[in-house]
Amino acid sequence: MGSQMTEMLKGTLEGIVLAILAERSAFGPEITADLRERGFADITEGTIYALLVRIEQKGLVEVEKVPSEKGPPRKLFTLNQAGRDQLAEFWTTWTFLAQRIEDLPHTDQHEERN
Template sequence: MSKQATEMLKGVLEGIVLAILSERPAYGYEITARLRDQGFADIAEGTVYALLVRVEQRDLVDVEKVPSEKGPPRKVYTLNTRGRDQLGEFWRNWSFLAERIEHLHEGEK
């Protein structure tokens, strides 16, 4: 991934993670795996875990510790009402920006 693409991704990663959690609850490694399945192969687990700490601190998710067969309990993140509101705002902003960028792109042709 290019440096420019990496910087752009940083700006929208929270929205992407909230969108993943809107489908179903998940723990950190599972979120990272789902990102990779969606083509975001260069995202480090540490980046996802740091983001999860931030969304938890901002009360966008509910967290439940679930026993794990392979070690300490896992933190399972569930999108809550505030998180759903934030995701709605993300999609509104995304639509606005995507329309403007596409308009600029079409103007270049």
């Protein structure tokens, strides 16, 4: 993944994870697998773990500790109302930015005019 993609993803990954949790409750490794299935192949569990810690600290999710057959209990993350509100704000911001970016000339379009 290029550095520009990495930087853009850093700014949007929280919203993407909140959107996944809006679909269903999930464990960290399930979120990572879901992201990979959606084409984010370079996402690591460590990145998602750190993000989940942040959104838990922000109060955007409810966390249930579920017993594990191997090792300590696993954390099941569920989006709460604050998380839904944050997700709605993410989509509003995303739509605003995407519309303005779409209005910018694209390099290939610019080259076609010359």
